[in-house]
Amino acid sequence: MYDRLKGFRDFYPEEMGSRRQVFDAMEDTAARYGFREIGTPTLERTQMYVDKSGEEIVDELYAFTDKGGRDVTLTPELTPTVARMVVAKQQALSKPIKWVSTRPFWRYEQVQQGRFREFYQTNVDIFGSSEPEADAEILAFAADTLFDLGLSADDFEFRVSHRDILSGLLDAFDADVNSRDAIRAVDKRAKIEDAEYLGLLQDAGLSASQAQQFDDLITAGNLDAIADFGDEDLADAVDNLRNVLDAAEDFGAGDVTTLSLTTARGLDYYTGVVFECFDTTGEVSRAVFGGGRYDDLIEDFGGQPTPAVGVALGDATLQLLLQRADAWPDEELRTDYYVLQVGDTRETAARVARDLREEGNVVESDVAGRSFGAQMNYADGINAKTVVIVGEQDLANGEVTVKDMESGDQTTVPVDEFPGDLDAPTYEDFE
Secondary structure, three states, X not given: OOOXXXXXXXXXXXXXXXXXXXXXXXXXXXXXXXXXXXXXXXXXXXXXXXXXXXXXXXXXXXXXXXXXXOEEEEXXXXXXXXXXXXXHOOOOOOOOEEEEEEEEEEOOOOOEOOEOOEEEXXXXXXXXXXXXXXXXXXXXXXXXXXXXXXXXXXXXXXXXXXXXXXXXXXXXXXXXXXXXXXXXXXXXXXXXXXXXHHHHHHHOOXXXXXXXXXXXXXXXXXXXXXXXXXXXXXXXXXXXXXXXXXXXXXXXXXXXXXXXXXXXXXXXXXXXXXXXXXXXXXXXXXXXXXXXEOOOHHHHOOOOOOOEXXXXXXXXXXXXXXXXXXOOOOOOOOEEEEEEEEOXXXXXXXXXXXXXXXXXXXXXXXXXXXXXXXHHHHHHHOOEEEEEEEEHHHHHOOEEEEEEOOOOOEEEEEHHHOOOOOOOOOHHHOO
């Protein structure tokens, strides 16, 4: 008996059916926005992540040396991969580039609620536009996805911030501040005690009074006061954030979008607007998903300067939100028809099953030589809506029996008329 590895999950048919509905809904929404699906590799060179995040990232990767002596890793995220892909064909790709992908990723990290070592994400990205409308479209796509999954504006909120506002504020202080460390402190703000948080800001180079003043500014979120606090670059960042929020309103995401400058996102490659999705009730205690702008990454990977913005919706935390809001699809099997055979009736039963499947129905029939009672029990176990009984006695009369499994009612139908011209015939069509 083998145990499943820690941080990895099995999905049996009932749960996988629910997950498939969620993935399909996300991908259908992306398709309506014009995002085109891409496929990406499971393995990438480890150095790509080291160059992006530093040597310490290797401890969080499933990294190894392959048989060719190459240092490779199971991909922990998609953004570096799509950046590499854009660089490879940058001149040939029409701008803006709008891509979507749903696939698994792997990170060797502490397993906890909503976090696993193998997880799935739907990633949506726009490359080649620095306009506020691109950021707003990402927000609108994310909002529409959650609406399509059955949530309302009362169930979630997007907390929107701007990395250039945070760094611009830090630069405005008369201090030698490590902006990277200070922004990482902001990202931890809600997870640690105030004294520890302010201590991290001081470790980054702010004095105690400056750390408090900085926190007061971002907590209050008064954009006019912030714009007046620094230089022209800070004012421009404030204008950009305002324009994104205005566009998000026009695109239909305004009701779920709120200003939150204490939102920072932990990844260093973010450059502009960033946001995180939260459960409004607080029952899901961590961010459900997030995204933002990363305008420098393509150039860092050797390409021409190319602005970019995206979002990644993770399966585990999204499931927690949908379950909290009672919007997770029912975890049950769905079967339209079970074609039951009694005696030597395989030829006719197979024809009936083929005809029903050609109309797009989910159809099962016996492949195990079971008795009538065993087949009926199986049909009930797979939630078959209708059972078509193809028996020797009925066929001798030129008929089949159509049984509604919920009510138990049944009737006979001429075999040559089933399914006939009907796409999904049921008992009610022949009673």
